[in-house]
Amino acid sequence: MLKYLIKRVLWMIPMLIGISLISFFIMHLAPGDITNNEAAFNPKASEESRQKLRELYNLDKPVIVQYGLWLKRMVKLDFGNSFASHQKPVFLGSTDKDGNYTKGLIEEALPITLMINLLGLAITLTLAIPLGVIAARKYLSWQDRSITLFNFVGFSIPGFWLSLLLMYWLGVANNWLPISGLHSLNYETMDTWSKFKDSLSHLIMPVLIPSVTGLAGITLFVKNGMLDVLQQDFITTARAKGLNEHAVVYTHALRNALLPLITIVGLSIPGLIGGSVIAETIFAIPGMGKLFYDAVLMRDFPVIMGILTIGSALTLVGNLIADVAYAWADPRVRRGVMKG
């Protein structure tokens, strides 16, 4: 197992290098020199700040040297400072000479996005697994057909549109839920219980809406997995030996059908992180997506490059966890891994 783990972690290094190459390539897509672009967008950019930018990316040196130097800083997790946002550090915070700690932009935003996505994922799985099992057990019944219909709509509905409609219905027309931010303005003055209620009410829409749209894919996956497993010989054997239906479905079939779900959840991570842009922008949540969107609007290159790289690295870590979890959960793979 350890050998497998080491191999798997080492494998991430060439992947990360590839990702950094692509990010670097994108930065050089900008027509001409990015300092021109920055200046064109921000008329106040002085010659001095352009010079700073050139130094930051070593634009006066050959491309290969630029890449090397950028990679060197990245290894030290130094993504530079934001152009906008008061020149805050992009990733990790820093302590100035007076001992004041400034939090990095990604350091602040990442936990919020992770929390929302993990909550959403938990809700998606809690709903999708039973729905998928019902659809498979009652294949072609009205229950299965309504779940299929729901899946098609879930695949096709634009999440931001659903957000707008619910924002109108729940927030504007009825005033049941707050429509933006993570807290109310008077959050600081509340007692613990009100704080909890306040946070919860702010989270309901941003967490539930993406999980509803993500539900379709997972439900379909569980259903197809169950349909496959239920046709296999060991299920017939289990039934033939007189095992009750509940045990057949939930202990024999479901376990096998759920295994590949681990991989699917791992693969859905880039979509979740990327999807947070729209959800966080609509609900004004200060997470990675909103940070990225604002950076794109302001052409804040260090932040764009930082999030692109960190977001991809997170995906790699997520896939790693999924692979390891799979190897751990499936005795067949586990034994294979132990041997090799």
Add this chain to the structure above:
Amino acid sequence: MQTILLKKALSNPLSKAGFIIIFVVFLLAMLAPWVSPYDPDYINVKAILLAPSAQHWMGTDGLGRDVLSRMLHGGRISLLVGLVAVGISTAIGIVLGAISGYYRGWIDTLIMRLVDIMLSIPSFFLILAVIAFLTPSIINIMIVIGFTSWMGVTRLVRAEFLSLSEREFVQASRALGAKDARLIFTHLLPNSLTPIIVSSVLGVASAVLMESGLSFLGLGVQAPQASWGNILTDGKEYIQFAWWLSLYPGMAILITVLGYNLLGEGLRDALDPRSGSSK
């Protein structure tokens, strides 16, 4: 053979429903200049944010423009972006997948690693980053969506090529001395078309969603040109006063994307020899 496939595809209720939806949406978009009640860009300051009525079926927007007319014209853009973007990604996918699956070896490893790397960068971040460095325009949106969504097709074509290469008819042709080009273009590619078509149709669905999301964020199709996504941007702006600006464009996106998804899934069911008859 082609007509049998077409017949089979249209006998499937899902793909039939999808086909009808797509056909109607396309028809309306094509006929936009003739069926639109108003000029989509005509600003009427006396008719700002009017609720739906007999004069304006879907109301008017913040500049007094007729929403129905903007929806019809915007539909042309949204449909065009979806088709061209998928055209680009499918072309890239076929070329890379064919090279990978046919020649194997180091080039296959290289292409597959590139696929892995591209898949680990959150695609929406990638698209937004590219747009941040270029300028948002219809052409750029199509190119960017196309260049960031070819990985699925590549894997698909490669897998088809790998499995087809083992089949007798390909090996026989190879034994008879057929050249690479002949093997690829007369044997491998035509026999891989079915899954490619299915994945392209489903790809259009996600490209339409992607374009509307980008335009909604103001990084896609730019005003004054209408697209379903950027009408929704106004919808968000005026959400307190004008629900119609949010409701209709989203419905148009939902129906169109649903149409493509139904068509794609239906085609998959109809064209896949393993499903259908066995059930």
